[in-house]
Amino acid sequence: MLLEVENLSVYYDSIQALKGISLQVDEGELVTIVGSNGAGKTTTLLTISGILRPRRGTVRFQGQDITRLAPHEIVRRGISHCPEGRQIFTGLTVMENLLMGAYHRQDRDQVARDLAWVQELFPILAARRRQLAGTLSGGEQQMLAIARALMSCPKVLLLDEPSLGLAPMLVDTIFEVIQQLCAQGVTILLVEQNAYQALRVADRAYVLETGVIKLSGPAQELARNEEVKKAYLGG
Amino acid sequence: MNKNTLFYLALLTGLLFLAQSLLNDYYQRVLAVVFINIILTVSLNLTNGFVGDFSLGHAAFMSIGAYLSAVLTLPPASKAGLMPQLPAWLGQLEVPFLAATILGGLLAALVAAVVGIPVLRLRGHYLAVATLGLMVIVRVVAINWTAVTRGAKGINGLPAFTNLWWVFGWAVVTVYVVWRLVNSSYGRAMIAIREDATAAAARGVNVTAHRMLAFCVGAFFAGIAGALWGHLITAITPHSFSFLITFNVVVMLVVGGMGSISGSILGATVMTLVPEFLRRVETSLSLGGHPLYGLSQIIIAVTITLVMIFRRQGLLGGREVQLPRLFDRQRALPQARVDTTG
């Protein structure tokens, strides 16, 4: 297993947001977590990346326990997190944002190649290279956020609601990119409220409800599950 | 007031009588300073502990209260000598101590309101800088407005009205008012603001008004404390109320635990007595014939840093201690639990 989360419990002060969840992501997989608002999806990702500290449970990456590592150590090991709500640096140029994604990397040549690669993936970013990121449109900002996360050359990419607040056309584009990345061998853990799309592209899926994993299995199977249909796919 | 409160008040009054007859002048004065510091700390707690704004304005408000009350209580004869340029009506005026003290507090509260209008629309921490700025403004005015303040020379020969009974009385009033306020709907709104101002506003709490209320009430009692202090020391200068005073009150507040009235009382008491003791040690210490002035302040500052790192909630952790109830026939009133640990 590339990434293993075991029995994770996370609290905000006295409120328990995760109640002992476990999940796995294997090399090359596209795994999705679906769940409604407040289910604990973002909390899960933030705990994996070391921003939040779990009260119980472990996160293992490539067999090693990374539960207590600082976020920058975790990025260095190969987990990249594209946060909810984009969170790009609006006062930095597009290029500077991308460079920040590659902050820990020393291999200049490879960084240059990756820069070229993400700009190929999102041609619009190449055109806007020198522009302040805050002046990009919402969709462009989301692309920048994904591109920035890719710049760390991740072994696993954590994507938190990449389609949030985007027009349907752009949602399709984003999901195309996700599939494309997957085809190129990037392992992805995708959090989505757009369960329909997420289940369509994913290999496996987990359904998270109020801090508990309710269901898990191959994405196609879950997409046919009556409960899932009722709760997340609009009947 | 219930029986318990009355009993403890009576007990304290008795102890005070004892203190007055047994303690020498020095200790009586230290005791008076303890009470003044209780007034300062409990009132600062309102903004800094309950609302979560961070005011550093207590020295400024004390200064205002002290100067105004001094000008009001000085007998016309001495005013004619000290401040000949005083407007005639003010020169003739001689106000009783109590009224002068209250007026000093009111002026401080008024100034707080004026400063609060721009500052309290922002995050709580702008208040820290703005109130320090206010301290500078007040000092500059005190230095330059020589007709009333006598400039850098300051005013001396204030009537020594302040005694243990005045400071004790005002401390009781301060504690009572702050306690009532905090346990009212106003207080609940203040705590809601501290926990999450946006959420409080969303629930219909008038955030600015409550912050303003706390700030002005705090300033009022700081003004009172300044008046009491002036009439205890009997001399004031523009530099009497410096940053050091503000800092030390913050220390008392933090040691006791922000958001707890009993904590403030405890903090003020401990952090008045300990440094007083340290200062006496300090003057007798020396290193190679070189006195170690400043050592006590360093110890205090390091202590407070350690408190911030290891026991941020202070001695009482934002809770109230209750004295044992001796007359508990009635239902015990549910005590407001104020939790600042979050």
Next chain:
Amino acid sequence: MFSLPYIAQQVVNGLTLGSIYALVAIGLSIVYGILRLINFAHGDLLMVGAYLALALLLNTALPLGAAVLLPMIIVGGVGMLVERLAYRPLRGAPEVAMLITSLAVSSVIQNGTIMTLSAQPRAFRLPQELIAQQKVGVVSFSTLDVLSVAMAVGLMALLTLFVTRTRVGIAMRACAENLRAARLMGININQVIAYAFAIGSALAAAAGFMWAGRFGSIEPFMGFLPGLKAFVAAVIGGIGSIPGAMLGGYLLGFAEIFFVGFLPPELSGYRDAFVFALLLLVLLVRPRGLLATVAEREG
């Protein structure tokens, strides 16, 4: 009413004072930008810088440049040390805790100076050729003034290069804007914060030299007022923004000099009061300052 040379002279004075405020404001602003900490100990580092410079001038035969540079390096280190010892253990703590700690740090530095060197003011004499007033055209100024302004501008240019051209510098801006996102990008924020303290403190030390040279004497509490005023400058410019701090510093310098220079002399005693009245005014009409980057939460 005022002659042209007089006005030119005031502009020169505003420029020198503004340079000092700008240098101090930068340090306050970067630290506030990242940590939301109003570092009340910042002005005291200015004081430490001045004392170190005096010690070097009196006890060594080092060239003047060294008396400026060495204190900058040492104070930069002191700033990092303070951050490591006092502020880093409070990472993630409420802002109030850091604020209180910075008050305590300020007290430690001031009283430490009193304890070791006494509270007595000391003369800070620079060589005569530095402080002698020279008349060029219609305005007069000292070599120190010229050096101060040149040095301030040079340092600010270097800083601008640093935050736009280097990896750590860009990361510093990223951290100021969104600390969590910066951490998610793999930026070691402790390292960036240490840099911020080192740079800010070094700039404060440089300002300390200029301040001391300008007023000719130093004492343990000398940092309080410039520190506080620099905060006003940072707020005017828009706290968190480096160009804002520079702009605010110069604006405040000019405002203060003009207040004294162009208003009736009876008012000049009120100059410090004017500075803080200005703060209140700015907060009233433009609470985020002129070049704000930091979004301030209302209420």
